[in-house]
Amino acid sequence: MKTNLKLFLVAACASTLLMQACGNGNKPKVQSDNFLKGTAKIAVDESFSPIIDEEAYIFKAANPEANPVFQYRPETGVLNMLLNDSVRVAIMARELDTAETGIFKRRTLPPVVTKFAIDAVAVIVNQQSVDTLLTLKDLKGMLNGTVKTTKSLVFDNPNSSLVRYLKQIAGVKNLPKQNIYALKSNKEVIKYVSTHQDAIGLTGFAWLNDPDDDYAAAVDKVKIVGVKNEDNKKAPNEYFKPSQSTLVQDLYPLSRSLYVIDCSGKRGLGAGFAWFLASERGQRIILKSGLLPDSLPQRQINITH
Numbered sequence: 001m002k003t004n005l006k007l008f009l010v011a012a013c014a015s016t017l018l019m020q021a022c023g024n025g026n027k028p029k030v031q032s033d034n035f036l037k038g039t040a041k042i043a044v045d046e047s048f049s050p051i052i053d054e055e056a057y058i059f060k061a062a063n064p065e066a067n068p069v070f071q072y073r074p075e076t077g078v079l080n081m082l083l084n085d086s087v088r089v090a091i092m093a094r095e096l097d098t099a100e101t102g103i104f105k106r107r108t109l110p111p112v113v114t115k116f117a118i119d120a121v122a123v124i125v126n127q128q129s130v131d132t133l134l135t136l137k138d139l140k141g142m143l144n145g146t147v148k149t150t151k152s153l154v155f156d157n158p159n160s161s162l163v164r165y166l167k168q169i170a171g172v173k174n175l176p177k178q179n180i181y182a183l184k185s186n187k188e189v190i191k192y193v194s195t196h197q198d199a200i201g202l203t204g205f206a207w208l209n210d211p212d213d214d215y216a217a218a219v220d221k222v223k224i225v226g227v228k229n230e231d232n233k234k235a236p237n238e239y240f241k242p243s244q245s246t247l248v249q250d251l252y253p254l255s256r257s258l259y260v261i262d263c264s265g266k267r268g269l270g271a272g273f274a275w276f277l278a279s280e281r282g283q284r285i286i287l288k289s290g291l292l293p294d295s296l297p298q299r300q301i302n303i304t305h
Contacts, residue, residue, distance in 0.1 A: 033269040037065040038194045039045065041271035043081045044091040045161050046072040047186060048258060050206045051289050052091060058285060059276050068273055075161035088263045089270030093119070093161040093256045104263045112262040116277040120205035120242030121162065121254040123225040124190065124245045126197045133239050134200075136169075136253045141238075142180075143170035149179060154189050155202040159181040165256055187215045194221035209290035229253035230299060247292040254288040257294075 033040040044052050049072050060066060073081065075092060083088045083103060095113055096104075104111050123139070125131050131151075141147025143166055155162055163182065167175060171268045183189055186207040193201035194217075202220070211219045226239030235251055246252035260274035283293035 023110055032167060035267050035269070035272040035275075036063045039067040039069060039271055040089065040264075041069045041071060041087045042089045042091065042270060042273065043078040044070050044072050045075050045078050047075075047156065047204050048091065048206065049159055050209075051117070051286060051291060055277055055285055056273075059273060062276075062281075063272070066269060066272065068269055072120060074157045074159035075164060076159035082261065082263065088265075089273075090261045090263075090270075092259055093165070095259055096261060103301065107263075109263045109265040112271070112274075112276040114262070114278055115257055116258040116260060116274070116282065117258040117286045118247055118250055118255055118293055119258060119293075120247055121165065121256065122203055122205045122242050123227060123254070124193050124201040124203060124208070124222045125288055126193055126199065127221050127223050128197050129223075131200070131225060132223070133226050133228065136227055136231075139227070140170050143167075143175055144172045145176035145178075149211050150198065151179065152196065153180045153197045153202070154183055154192055154199055156182070156186050156189055157184055158195060160304075161256070162204065164292040166202065169254075176293075187218075190222060191218045192293070194218035203277055206289060206291055227253055244287070244290065244292050248296075255292075258291075265269055 032038050052070060056068065059068070062209060071087065075094075078090050078092055079100075081087045083100065088109070096111055101111060108162070123134055138147055142149055142151075142153055155166065157163070163175070165247065183192060186203045188204045189201045190211075191205060193199045208219055208222075208224070224241050226241050228237070228239045230236050232251065232253065234249070238251075240246045240252045240269050242254070246257055260270070260277060262270045262274055264270050277286075278294065283295055286293040287296070
C-alpha cells in the first residue's frame with residue numbers, strides 16, 4: 001500500500017511539472033552557461049589570438065567548469081557572426097556603431113561593453129633595411145596614394161580590423177592597389193618582411209612578443225620602426241616605438257583599444273570572461289604580454305624593519 005502511494009505521488013508531481021512546463025505553449029528554459037560555468041561560443045578577432053589564448057588558458061585553469069569556445073575570424077567575420085546571432089559575445093578592436101547597437105536594442109539585448117586593453121600597430125622592416133624612422137604623415141600618404149614609394153606595404157587579411165584601422169587613419173574607403181598588398185595573417189606579414197628588404201609591414205604588436213616556434217625565427221629578422229606624429233603637441237619632433245610607456249603617455253600614434261561586446265542579455269560565461277579580462281589577474285597577463293592594460297595593476301611593496 002505504501003509503495004503504491006509513493007508511486008502515485010511521484011506520478012502526480014511529474015504530471016504537475018510537465019503541465020507547468022507545457023502550459024500556454026511555454027517551453028522550459030535551459031541555461032547552458034552562467035558566470036563561471038558551462039559552454040558558450042565567443043567570436044574573437046583573430047588579430048588578438050596570442051593574448052586571448054593566454055587569458056583563456058588561465059581562465060579555464062581557474063574555473064574548470066567553464067568552457068568558452070573561441071572562434072577566431074577576421075573582424076568582418078566576427079561582426080557578421082554577432083549581427084546574425086551566431087554568437088552573442090565578441091572580442092573586437094572597436095565598439096559597435098549607432099546602427100549596430102540599435103539592432104541589439106530592438107532585440108532587447110543591449111550590448112554590455114568592456115574595454116580591457118590597448119594594442120599598438122607596429123611598423124616593421126627587414127633587419128638589413130636602412131629604414132628606421134617613419135612619419136605618420138608619410139604613412140598616411142602611402143595609404144591614400146599621395147606619397148609615391150618603391151617600398152611594398154604589406155598587412156594582414158583584407159577583412160581584418162587592421163585594414164579598417166588603416167583606412168580610417170588615411171581617410172579613405174579603399175586603399176590604393178600599387179605597392180600595397182594584403183596577405184592572410186600577421187604571421188605571414190612578419191615572415192614576408194623577414195625575407196624582403198624592400199618591404200614595410202604593419203602588424204599587431206602582440207605578435208612580436210614571445211612568438212610561437214613556427215615564426216620566431218622570422219621575428220628575429222625584422223626590426224620595429226620609430227614613428228613620429230607631427231601633430232602630437234607633447235613631442236612633435238620625436239620618433240617613438242610601441243611600448244607600454246609610449247602607449248600610456250599617448251606618444252606612439254598607432255594604437256587601438258580592445259573590447260568584449262556582450263549581447264547575451266544575461267550574466268553568462270561571456271560576462272564571466274569579460275570580468276576576468278578586466279580583473280587584476282587578467283590585467284597582469286596583458287601587462288606581461290607587452291600590451292597596455294586598461295587599468296594598470298597596482299604593485300604592493302612590503303617594507304619590513
